[in-house]
Amino acid sequence: MRRRVVGAVSGIASAMFLAGCATNAPQDTFQPKGPNAKIIDDLQKPVFAVAGIIGVIVTVAVVIAVIKFRDKGQPIPHQSHGNPALEITLTIIPALILTVVGVFTFRTVFDLAKTDDTEMIINVTGQQWWWEYDYPVQTEYGITKPIITSGQLVIPAGTKVLLRQTSRDVIHSYWIPALNGKRDAVPGRVHLNRIEADKPGIYAGQCTEFCGLSHANMRMEAVALSKEDFAKWVANQLKPYTPPAENTLAKEGETVFMNQCVRCHQVNGMKRADGTPIIAAPDESVVSGAAPNLSHLMTRNTFAGAMFDLLNKSCREDVWNADSESFGAKYLSGVSEECLNQKDLRGWLRNAPEMKPMYANPALLTSTGGKYRGMPNLGLTEADIEKLVAYLLTLK
Amino acid sequence: MFSTGSKYFFGITFLGAIAFAVYMLLIGESAIGGTALLGLVSATALLTGLVLFTRDGSNGEDGVAASTATPTSSIWPLIAAVGATLLLVGTITSTVVTLLGVVLLLAALVEWSVLSWSERASSDVAFNAALRKRLLNPIEFPVIAAVGLGVIILSFAQITLALEKSTGAIVFIVIGTLILSAGVLFSVRPSLKRGLVTGICVFGAVGIVAAGIAGAGVGLREDLIHAKEEGHYIHQECGAEKSKYFDKLPLEGVSATSSVDTHIDLIDGKLVASVQGIAGDQKTITVPRSNPTNIVFRNKTEGEYRLVASLGSKMVADGVKEDVVQCTQLIEKGFEQLLILNIPKPAEAGKPFTLTVPGLAGQSIEVIVP
Numbered sequence: 049m050r051r052r053v054v055g056a057v058s059g060i061a062s063a064m065f066l067a068g069c070a071t072n073a074p075q076d077t078f079q080p081k082g083p084n085a086k087i088i089d090d091l092q093k094p095v096f097a098v099a100g101i102i103g104v105i106v107t108v109a110v111v112i113a114v115i116k117f118r119d120k121g122q123p124i125p126h127q128s129h130g131n132p133a134l135e136i137t138l139t140i141i142p143a144l145i146l147t148v149v150g151v152f153t154f155r156t157v158f159d160l161a162k163t164d165d166t167e168m169i170i171n172v173t174g175q176q177w178w179w180e181y182d183y184p185v186q187t188e189y190g191i192t193k194p195i196i197t198s199g200q201l202v203i204p205a206g207t208k209v210l211l212r213q214t215s216r217d218v219i220h221s222y223w224i225p226a227l228n229g230k231r232d233a234v235p236g237r238v239h240l241n242r243i244e245a246d247k248p249g250i251y252a253g254q255c256t257e258f259c260g261l262s263h264a265n266m267r268m269e270a271v272a273l274s275k276e277d278f279a280k281w282v283a284n285q286l287k288p289y290t291p292p293a294e295n296t297l298a299k300e301g302e303t304v305f306m307n308q309c310v311r312c313h314q315v316n317g318m319k320r321a322d323g324t325p326i327i328a329a330p331d332e333s334v335v336s337g338a339a340p341n342l343s344h345l346m347t348r349n350t351f352a353g354a355m356f357d358l359l360n361k362s363c364r365e366d367v368w369n370a371d372s373e374s375f376g377a378k379y380l381s382g383v384s385e386e387c388l389n390q391k392d393l394r395g396w397l398r399n400a401p402e403m404k405p406m407y408a409n410p411a412l413l414t415s416t417g418g419k420y421r422g423m424p425n426l427g428l429t430e431a432d433i434e435k436l437v438a439y440l441l442t443l444k
Numbered sequence: 445m446f447s448t449g450s451k452y453f454f455g456i457t458f459l460g461a462i463a464f465a466v467y468m469l470l471i472g473e474s475a476i477g478g479t480a481l482l483g484l485v486s487a488t489a490l491l492t493g494l495v496l497f498t499r500d501g502s503n504g505e506d507g508v509a510a511s512t513a514t515p516t517s518s519i520w521p522l523i524a525a526v527g528a529t530l531l532l533v534g535t536i537t538s539t540v541v542t543l544l545g546v547v548l549l550l551a552a553l554v555e556w557s558v559l560s561w562s563e564r565a566s567s568d569v570a571f572n573a574a575l576r577k578r579l580l581n582p583i584e585f586p587v588i589a590a591v592g593l594g595v596i597i598l599s600f601a602q603i604t605l606a607l608e609k610s611t612g613a614i615v616f617i618v619i620g621t622l623i624l625s626a627g628v629l630f631s632v633r634p635s636l637k638r639g640l641v642t643g644i645c646v647f648g649a650v651g652i653v654a655a656g657i658a659g660a661g662v663g664l665r666e667d668l669i670h671a672k673e674e675g676h677y678i679h680q681e682c683g684a685e686k687s688k689y690f691d692k693l694p695l696e697g698v699s700a701t702s703s704v705d706t707h708i709d710l711i712d713g714k715l716v717a718s719v720q721g722i723a724g725d726q727k728t729i730t731v732p733r734s735n736p737t738n739i740v741f742r743n744k745t746e747g748e749y750r751l752v753a754s755l756g757s758k759m760v761a762d763g764v765k766e767d768v769v770q771c772t773q774l775i776e777k778g779f780e781q782l783l784i785l786n787i788p789k790p791a792e793a794g795k796p797f798t799l800t801v802p803g804l805a806g807q808s809i810e811v812i813v814p
Contacts, residue, residue: 169722171730194814
């Protein structure tokens, strides 16, 4: 029995120890890729070391005391009360340790709260279960009109970016471990969060405030591009809408999109046959009042709150594993027909709630006045899905 | 046939079954309450069976009660009766009454059961009373304290809502000071006579409650009634001022002060925006769609001005559109007003959303909804 317990404990300890050696750990808090995350790392490593040493000392002392002084029938030892010198020492030492940790912690908190050196502003809005990013007009970056996107936050590398975070429904929390710590997104409030990436690349994150059924599927990715590549990305996002060519499958897909999708999803610049602009009205169908804007969808690598990749496995690995120099070109090439993750996109269009848990059953929406949390099953036919996929591929 | 313990559990099972039937027939809209009550019935039915089977854990000899003294008089049967009545009355009047009935019934159930049990614990009446106290005082004291505190706070609120704003503040300060002084006195003079301390506490509590009842009788002060009637709290009144009672300092609200997204300042006749987190004055602001955004208008110019948000138009009937406009009240120099924008759609091309001040030409801030 004893041997089994020792074996089990050793096994668990070894597994935990080896887990620390993982190389493919995009959300590893100990691998900072930007100055803000480095500030946190510089604080947490020494604190962790001090806490670890104290933890080991206390644990060993307790184990020794438990084993050495266990009841073996010996007489009860002499009972004494109070030892002022020892008690004062044991109060002063932890107080000193906490004071030192406190001083450095406060300095870190204030460093991370700085906003006067901001170089770029992005508004970030959380809702069940995806993140929306809108870029206010900033002519110095070529942003002459607001840009709106979702799933992937695109930033210029080496630039101090200030995220103005809020939420449309419940409390969420924005966390990209490689770039900074967590910051809540609270309805009715704007919280500020600085991020900066040293080099081009993709940095993964996860909502860290339980926000309902698909909280675990509310992911995010920050894409850092070189300044030149970021300018190209901006220019592409500002390109006007180009309707598909007549008599093509994509054109038929545009019609399906207008009939089924524009109730919630906006594609900037899309017009009806009579020339009137189409403005989506997600506030009439969705609790949060918003659905992802799908303009230039195929310039992103993810969909459905970054839960699924738009790129198939090999193309995705090609982008994720690219070095800093070649990353921008690979990312900016977007999603081609050859690289499209057809399986997940078609599955999503076929029955979204089956792919991602959402409150989308019309029979259970009395408490929200018939409004959904997430995307419902639209009951599309396979022919409609074929057309829609062809159309979505044109949104570059 | 029935052992003493089984009667107790049988009674709870019976009451639980009745409560379950009443709940499902008259109240139950969801299965949660029914499931809870059914769970109670099942659990106590099981305990009834166990206790019957083990004959209260006796060794087979007929036991005799430890004490055969007459039970002491108790108010709990009366409270239980009131609770049951409220429970039934509540089913046809209000959920609040039902809840009050349930609370009273539960309190009576616990108190009465423990009292009955403790009176039979031994033949020593003092020991039995101490036993009851030891079991129930840890529950009774916090509950009584919470209820007492709630009553005091409610009374205090009624007093301040009935008085003029400035008078209410003075009363608040005076009563607060008196309570603090009494607390300091009790702590620095622990030798004070118990009767004196009790007298001061009772006098203070009765005084506040009586004043609260009087305040409730008088009702809300005039400006609060007017503000409520005229919908001032939604801050969407455009046009002529309707009332002198309008609260021109809504930023006194904690929620508004702590979550302002944008300040719109009218400085020397010029309109500028300062957005949280963005350095410098702005001439455009970006507001997320379908998301309430708090904007505060501050008048720093001589004269009375209001901020007007022109937010396009909306369809109110087939082919009929109506302009969407939100306004602050007219405010004097040095005052400020809150405006909450919740815009569901971007502006149509060529028709931007704007924030303007009537009477000031050329002063406009564009509101962009991506």
